[in-house]
Amino acid sequence: MGITVKDFQSLFNDIADQMAAERDNLCALDGAIGDADHGIAMEQGMKAAAKAANEVDDVNMQELFNAAAIGFLNAVGASSGPLYATAFMRAGKFTGPVTCIPPDDLRHVIVAMADGIQHRGKAEPGQKTMLDAWRPAAETAANGGPSSEIVSAAKAGAEATRDMIATLGRAARLGKRSIGHPDPGAVSSVFIISKICERF
Amino acid sequence: MELTQKLINTGEGAVDEMLTGVLAAHADHLWRPDGSPRSVIAKNGPRQNKVGLVIGGGSGHEPTFLGFVGNGLADAAAIGNVFASPPPQPIIDAAKAVDGGAGILFMYGNYAGDVMNFDMAAEMLELEGIEARTVLTTDDIASAPCDKADTRRGVAGNVFIFKAAGAAADLGLSLDDVERVARHANARTYTMGVALSACSLPHTRRPNFELPAGEMEIGMGIHGEPGVRRGPLQNANSVADEIMDAILEEMGPSSGDEVAVLVNSLGSTPLMELYILYAQVAERLAEAGLKIHSNLVGPYCTSMEMAGASITVMHLDNELKQMLDHPCDCAMFKVS
Numbered sequence: 001m002g003i004t005v006k007d008f009q010s011l012f013n014d015i016a017d018q019m020a021a022e023r024d025n026l027c028a029l030d031g032a033i034g035d036a037d038h039g040i041a042m043e044q045g046m047k048a049a050a051k052a053a054n055e056v057d058d059v060n061m062q063e064l065f066n067a068a069a070i071g072f073l074n075a076v077g078a079s080s081g082p083l084y085a086t087a088f089m090r091a092g093k094f095t096g097p098v099t100c101i102p103p104d105d106l107r108h109v110i111v112a113m114a115d116g117i118q119h120r121g122k123a124e125p126g127q128k129t130m131l132d133a134w135r136p137a138a139e140t141a142a143n144g145g146p147s148s149e150i151v152s153a154a155k156a157g158a159e160a161t162r163d164m165i166a167t168l169g170r171a172a173r174l175g176k177r178s179i180g181h182p183d184p185g186a187v188s189s190v191f192i193i194s195k196i197c198e199r200f
Numbered sequence: 201m202e203l204t205q206k207l208i209n210t211g212e213g214a215v216d217e218m219l220t221g222v223l224a225a226h227a228d229h230l231w232r233p234d235g236s237p238r239s240v241i242a243k244n245g246p247r248q249n250k251v252g253l254v255i256g257g258g259s260g261h262e263p264t265f266l267g268f269v270g271n272g273l274a275d276a277a278a279i280g281n282v283f284a285s286p287p288p289q290p291i292i293d294a295a296k297a298v299d300g301g302a303g304i305l306f307m308y309g310n311y312a313g314d315v316m317n318f319d320m321a322a323e324m325l326e327l328e329g330i331e332a333r334t335v336l337t338t339d340d341i342a343s344a345p346c347d348k349a350d351t352r353r354g355v356a357g358n359v360f361i362f363k364a365a366g367a368a369a370d371l372g373l374s375l376d377d378v379e380r381v382a383r384h385a386n387a388r389t390y391t392m393g394v395a396l397s398a399c400s401l402p403h404t405r406r407p408n409f410e411l412p413a414g415e416m417e418i419g420m421g422i423h424g425e426p427g428v429r430r431g432p433l434q435n436a437n438s439v440a441d442e443i444m445d446a447i448l449e450e451m452g453p454s455s456g457d458e459v460a461v462l463v464n465s466l467g468s469t470p471l472m473e474l475y476i477l478y479a480q481v482a483e484r485l486a487e488a489g490l491k492i493h494s495n496l497v498g499p500y501c502t503s504m505e506m507a508g509a510s511i512t513v514m515h516l517d518n519e520l521k522q523m524l525d526h527p528c529d530c531a532m533f534k535v536s
Contacts, residue, residue, distance in 0.1 A: 027404050035283050035423030036408035037401060044281070078258075078284035079313035082320055120316060169312045172351070174426055 048075030065092030090116030107141035114138035130185035147197035158186035211403035226531035236293035252298035267532025273366035291321035303375035309354025342419025356501035367526035393510030395420035440480035455489030
């Protein structure tokens with residue numbers, strides 16, 4: 001059984017529901033080292049992405065990802081807008097204009113999304129950003145690790161941001177005062193990666 | 201925790217309903233292109249062969265940014281959600297609406313999200329043959345040390361920096377020269393603030409940071425980003441002194457130099473307190489032998505209902521004086 005366009009539509013709905021549920025927690029995490037709006041951006045962005053992905057009929061996977069990308073971007077702007085829009089467009093570029101992919105290709109979707117986030121944000125691992133969850137997850141995925149290990153890698157990466165000094169993004173101005181707080185973008189990334197991995 | 205009290209209808213609708221009100225109140229100054237509700241354009245600003253100045257950023261800082269759109273200042277503003285950069289589309293729509301064939305200059309505060317969205321907009325405009333350059337504002341001296349000045353965030357000093365660039369564009373200078381004036385203005389503008397209480401986002405209506413009673417945060421950002429240090433609340437003169445010490449040290453002025461000064465409310469701090477601060481700022485500048493050429497006192501760059509204030513000093517020269525004195529007529533800011 002392959003992963004269909006319909007499966008991705010329902011995946012976007014799952015992610016949107018979880019972001020709505022986690023909104024206030026993510027805002028509180030962001031309040032410690034940023035401007036307290038990350039939960040709102042992720043809720044609005046994923047809601048718009050899910051809406052855009054479900055409104056298109058008769059589309060292939062690349063068109064679906066592009067619709068989700070534009071939906072997310074235009075709903076929120078912010079930092080997460082360009083980052084996730086680029087991630088979705090890279091995912092669509094990977095799948096290409098097909099209507100079904102083998103489940104194991106989801107690992108390459110994760111790799112493509114991580115590459116897109118790194119390209120747009122110009123981050124390197126260790127800077128206390130969402131990439132610290134995406135990069136280890138992508139490496140585990142690329143090396144053929146099972147979905148449970150991909151999720152574990154993302155979680156460990158997000159947890160490791162707690163001890164990092166932010167050197168990119170809004171928290172970078174805090175320097176050492178950013179230590180002790182996990183990066184909210186990395187925490188929300190774990191939710192997304194986990195939801196994708198549930199579909200393996 | 202109790203939710204903060206706000207006069208809104210819904211958190212989701214706050215920005216768009218504000219824009220409806222702004223357009224209703226200032227229809228003589230502002231308009232919006234069809235299908236682009238987050239692009240606010242000056243009625244009498246843009247014209248052929250003039251560099252188009254497009255500013256923008258998150259909402260919640262009013263009158264920054266939309267209040268500075270008008271003849272002689274910015275030609276357009278792209279409006280984001282509360283404290284969030286606008287996406288590329290309203291930026292592109294704003295740029296196209298004001299393009300006079302002489303190029304576009306983007307100016308906004310230095311934040312990662314704004315940089316990504318404006319850069320994406322610039323890339324897309326380039327594909328359509330419109331050149332858009334960027335000058336970031338970085339006036340918040342508390343946000344990074346002097347040797348990393350280009351990583352600082354842009355805050356209340358925006359009003360002086362945008363004003364200088366807007367005047368340069370209005371005087372018909374080329375894109376090269378408008379960009380040069382903008383960079384020059386930014387390099388000579390210094391801001392530092394103090395926060396006394398948090399603000400809350402319309403969506404969550406919860407304070408966006410914890411500041412215990414009796415404490416203040418020196419150097420806090422205009423989105424509630426933590427500052428350089430937290431300590432017991434000092435009196436107005438002590439706070440003004442700490443900020444002016446930092447500004448004057450970095451500025452390194454000579455006796456007889458002229459400055460422009462802004463004492464800005466972050467939202468709920470009243471004029472009474474701003475003028476108490478201004479008295480001490482004026483005294484410190486006089487002691488340093490500096491002449492105040494012009495001043496602004498009031499809410500120019502807010503953080504919704506945050507309590508606190510910031511002090512901005514722009515170190516003038518003849519060119520910057522000319523640019524600040526140049527007339528402008530915006531919905532929420534006028535120089536005649």
